Amino acid sequence: xxxxxxxxxxxxxxxxxxxxxxxxxxxxxxxxxxxxxxxxxxxxxxxxxxxxxxxxxxxxxxxxxxxxxxxxxxxxxxxxxxxxxxxxxxxxxxxxxxxxxxxxxxxxxxxxxxxxxxxxxxxxxxxxxxxx
Numbered sequence: 001x002x003x004x005x006x007x008x009x010x011x012x013x014x015x016x017x018x019x020x021x022x023x024x025x026x027x028x029x030x031x032x033x034x035x036x037x038x039x040x041x042x043x044x045x046x047x048x049x050x051x052x053x054x055x056x057x058x059x060x061x062x063x064x065x066x067x068x069x070x071x072x073x074x075x076x077x078x079x080x081x082x083x084x085x086x087x088x089x090x091x092x093x094x095x096x097x098x099x100x101x102x103x104x105x106x107x108x109x110x111x112x113x114x115x116x117x118x119x120x121x122x123x124x125x126x127x128x129x130x131x132x
Contacts, residue, residue, distance in 0.1 A: 001026030001132040003074055005105070016094050017108035021074045023130035029066045030128055033079070034058035035121040043120040048085050051122045053096045059125045060100060068129045070101035075128040076108050082122065083112040 002025065005018040036054035038044045045051040060070055080086045086093070097105075106127065116124050 001072075001130055003072065003104075003130060014105070016090070016097065017105050019107065021107045023074050026130045026132050028128065029063065029068055029072075029131055031059055031062050031066075031126055033117075033124045033126040034062065035116060035118050035124045037118065043118050047089075048080070048082070048122045049089050049092045049096065052089075052093050052125075053100070055121075055123055055125050056096065056100050059127055063127070063129055066129070066131070068131045071104040072129045072131050073101070073104075073106040073127050074130050076106045077126050078108065078110045079113045079116060079124045079126075080110060080122065081113060081115055083110065086110060086123070 001023070004022040006020040006022060007014040007018055011019050034055050035058070036043050036045050036051035037058065043051070045054055059076075063070070063073070078086070
């Protein structure tokens, strides 16, 4: 299995994401949306960065349970209830991402939504990984 990250020179520089990820061989793992829920099903964290860290941790825990590692993520979608707040914390969110998931960025999108399933949730992440 291999993942090739593609960032064409003709597109804006990819910072914190890859423009495209080509996956060959391996098993496809589809990861459900994860918010900042703890083991008791309660949303933890009051700020977007705190919730992002927990949601990413939950996504990576699901990936690990499926036998995967962060570098095998091919796609992650981030849903947020406040895109301006997400942009304001982008540098901090990048630090959290690199600490938990490393520097191999998947193809990513950030999408603003009116609300998430858990009313207290500020952010949700889902993803696709390709495992050997």
